[in-house]
Amino acid sequence: MLNHPTLDQMQALGLAGMASAYRDLSEQPGTKELARDEWLGLMLDREGALRADKRLTNRLRLARLRFPDASIEDIDFNAARGLDRRQLMALAQGEWLKASENLILNGQTGTGKTWLACAFGRQAARLDHSVLYVRMPRLFEDLAMARLDGRFPRLVDKLARAQLLILDDWGTHGLADQQRLDLLEICEERYRRKSTLITAQVPVSRWHDLIGSPTIADAILDRLVHNAHRIDLKGESMRKSKAAAATVTD
Template sequence: MLNHELKALLTKLKLHGVVTSLSANIDAVYSNKINFEEALIDACNTELLIRNSRSVDRLIRGANLRYAHARIDDVNFEANRIGLTQQSINRFSECTWIHNHKNMNLLGSTGIGKTWLACAFATKACSKGYKTKFFKYFEFIALFEKAVDNTIDKQLIKKLMTFDLLIIDDFGLTSIPSAVEGILLDFIDNFSMQGSLLITSQFSYDIWYEKFNDPTIADAILDRIIHNSYTFEISGDSMRKIGSSDEIATL
């Protein structure tokens, strides 16, 4: 049994993984089944695993994902959809595209599972330590509308620069207000050099251009997004015909 004083000290130091591991191994140490160094290595590894798990959980909670339970391992490849392969999904789940500041765009009709897949990529990004944030399109544009004439809200926009991955879900449902276009261009121009965007949309790229008032700004913004992106064009049956997104792995 682990010494009570040692256990209390380790607990006070919040080394809960060390406590768990040593408690399980201490008898084996005393009986010479394993040496102390082996027990200590196992204790340190257990502590690191627990800390990493907590860190990932914090990142996922902070991402405010619509489907925080979504995981790449649960992608449904048996559904009748075109544009997804297990090979491509596994490739992008390595998150090298985020490391290289590339973007990803998921295009397809409503109900095809774009949002779920975006969240699955997001949880994978969190598991690799990437700071992530999920926005519905309306929420994202609203931030920039508030920031046009408000210094405090401009600071909120600057905080977005601290993220590694920003998800914009359902891009293009409405036109982008003309007052927002300038500040949005400035943000995309800066963010594209240090972060990645994951955008879902029901619309093809040519329709994206129509959502802007100023064609010059549209060209500048979308050039930075599209030409630096990997694109999944997904088609097939609506996953909502199969069941609730909360009940099944929709993508």
């Protein structure tokens, strides 16, 4: 039987889950009849669960999701949105992440693209993938500033290493020459190595014109679109619908 010095040693070794399980087991009636390997198994289970929770918390902190509480389980499958439950549940399994495939969410403003992207981001973190969320306008601002202060290679490396990179608000405006080149470099670093999730109001058929420079646009789209799963969100703005419902209620 473990004694208190051993319990203290567990804490010192960073085995907080095992220590917590031992304390709980010691206070529960009937646990003395358990075999030593059963005690050990329960303690290891608690340790594993605690470490998994800490990894998830850390991944979500680093992901900086706009909606950190968004969850696959809370998706609204209202028929008006045009969501395919079977497709979304299949994507939630994460095979597309293992295959370094991409995901494109299209829809008008307010249809829930960003929230859904964050739900997929949270699910990826649950599956032990690193995630990074960034809005495209802010991304280009950060890249321009990083180029000036010498952080550009480090920032590109950070964007390249994320196992899931979420690019929100794609195509809100055309791209300048340097922005096109920066985007191509990021796409090239990630191509067939990591997954990218894009949200956009603009349909994919118009992306080429928005990017500009046909040669660079071809290269960027080839790395983003050809191996991408697509979800088209339909219907009116959910924000407007909720506002209207609140007005009626009031």
